[in-house]
Structures are given as C-alpha cells and as structure tokens.
Amino acid sequence: MAVTDEAIEKIKKMIVSGELRPGDRLPKESELAAALGLSRNSLREAVRALSLIRVLDVRQGDGTYVTSLDPQVLLEALRFVVDVHRDDTELEFLAVRRILEPAATAMAASRITPAGLAALAAELDALGPSPSVEALVAADLAFHRGVARWSGNTVLCSLLDGLSGAAARARIRRALAVEGVADRIVGEHRAVLGALRDGDAEAARSWATVHIAGVEQRLRQAL
Structure with missing residues (x-):
C-alpha cells in the first residue's frame, strides 16, 4: 500500500x-x-x-x-466523473439510471403528498404545447429530481442527482432533439404522475422503466 x-x-x-x-x-x-x-x-x-x-x-x-x-456532499464527486466520461460510456450511465430510477419512483408512490403531486403537475403544465428542446430537457431533469426526492432515500436521490450533471443534460438534449419526441416525453411523465397519484408503486416503476428505456433507445439511435 x-x-x-x-x-x-x-x-x-x-x-x-x-x-x-x-x-x-x-x-x-x-x-x-x-x-x-x-x-x-x-x-x-x-x-x-x-x-x-x-x-x-x-x-x-x-x-x-x-x-x-452527508451523502449529497460526498456524492458530488460522482457528477465530476459523469461530466468527464468517455463517449463510449454514455449509454452505460443511462443504463444505471434505468436500474435506479424505477426503484426511486416506486418508493415515491407511497410517500408523495398532494402538494408534491401538484408541484410536479404544475411543472408539466408550464411546458405548454410546443416546448423548446432546452425547456424540455430542463423540465425532464426537474421532474426526475422531484420524483427522486420523494423516494425518502437520500443516498438514492444523491446518486441520481449525480448522474444529472452537465454531460447528462447534453446526452438528454441529443436524445430529445427529434421531432415528435416532446409529446411522448410529456405523456410518459404524465403516466408516471398518474401512477404516483394512484399510489400504485408497480405502475410507477413500470412507467419509469418505459420512460428511461425510451430515452436510452433514442440516444442509441442518435449515436
């Protein structure tokens, strides 16, 4: 040593x-x-x-x-790692999100409050009918961060937040810069929100998986 x-x-x-x-x-x-x-x-x-x-x-x-x-402090180093990644690891980071985010979303289903649901809904409504790619990316990250917070697990929340640095935003921007994607993304967010509103953990997990897998597929095509 x-x-x-x-x-x-x-x-x-x-x-x-x-x-x-x-x-x-x-x-x-x-x-x-x-x-x-x-x-x-x-x-x-x-x-x-x-x-x-x-x-x-x-x-x-x-x-x-x-x-x-605090996990949020210690895991800040993860964001640095994500931001300096090599191009051949882009999909690997999304694969990690595909594993972690559905779990966080399922956990949020039993913890999120009416006020929390209203806040997420208001963010989606604020996008309007034809959001720009930049607005869609910002709203996407804010939605996922908002859901993760309601998981009640600070370590899981910090891990997911660390995967959403500048490089992650660039990756998502590439994946969403396709005509017709905005409506699909917002629709998937609303499906997740509906499952959370129903308190249905398994439906929330399933919709989160579908959503992240879709972003992963679009990024794979973009690459």
Whole structure:
C-alpha cells in the first residue's frame, strides 16, 4: 500500500470508529502525524485527497474539519466523473439510471403528498404545447429530481442527482432533439404522475422503466 493510501485509510478509520465525527476539527498536523505514525508530507497528501472528495474541509487560517458527511456532499464527486466520461460510456450511465430510477419512483408512490403531486403537475403544465428542446430537457431533469426526492432515500436521490450533471443534460438534449419526441416525453411523465397519484408503486416503476428505456433507445439511435 502506498504511503498516502495508508494515511487515507488511517484517517478513514478514525471517522468510521467515531473518533472523528462530522464537524470535528482534526488535531494539529504535527500531532496527528505523530499519533498515526505518519510523516507530515504523507498526512498532508492524504488530507488534500480527502478534501477533494469532500470528506474533509480545509479552512485556511482555521484548520481542517470533517464535513457533514452527508451523502449529497460526498456524492458530488460522482457528477465530476459523469461530466468527464468517455463517449463510449454514455449509454452505460443511462443504463444505471434505468436500474435506479424505477426503484426511486416506486418508493415515491407511497410517500408523495398532494402538494408534491401538484408541484410536479404544475411543472408539466408550464411546458405548454410546443416546448423548446432546452425547456424540455430542463423540465425532464426537474421532474426526475422531484420524483427522486420523494423516494425518502437520500443516498438514492444523491446518486441520481449525480448522474444529472452537465454531460447528462447534453446526452438528454441529443436524445430529445427529434421531432415528435416532446409529446411522448410529456405523456410518459404524465403516466408516471398518474401512477404516483394512484399510489400504485408497480405502475410507477413500470412507467419509469418505459420512460428511461425510451430515452436510452433514442440516444442509441442518435449515436
């Protein structure tokens, strides 16, 4: 194991064991290095690496702190990975969405409130009869994000949100830039919304699968 990796592992163990908790300030560099049996250079590299993935927060002139460790914070790194993907992995990311989103949609069916349903419906109504591709992409992402939030699972919601960065929007734009697709997309969204309104988890799961698979198919054709 590389020295930096060993340092990262030791800090991770401190967090996992509860010795360091969210919001805690790390001991001074010299003290922590001595306690962990590390050089200050290897500790410094480990702190830098952990700050990049949002586990640690380095505050100049103040110290280094453990972040909230909230899934939404930690999984922000996923968006970076999605945004710098290679072209040959575009469909793989959509395949992951096809696995996760139907589950999130089914979970939302038993949790979404009348106010939540009304908000989703209002967003769809605001699109109008002939939305632009840009408006359709924005509405599509907002709809999926809104449904995922009602799954009640912050990790699942954060994973799906991480798959919806700038590159994901570009992929979806390519898939939706086809004549006649707008009506189909809105119709599928309304079908998902109807299943959520009925509290029918399996229907919600099925419509979400149909919807994501359709986007995946259109992207495959575009590529």
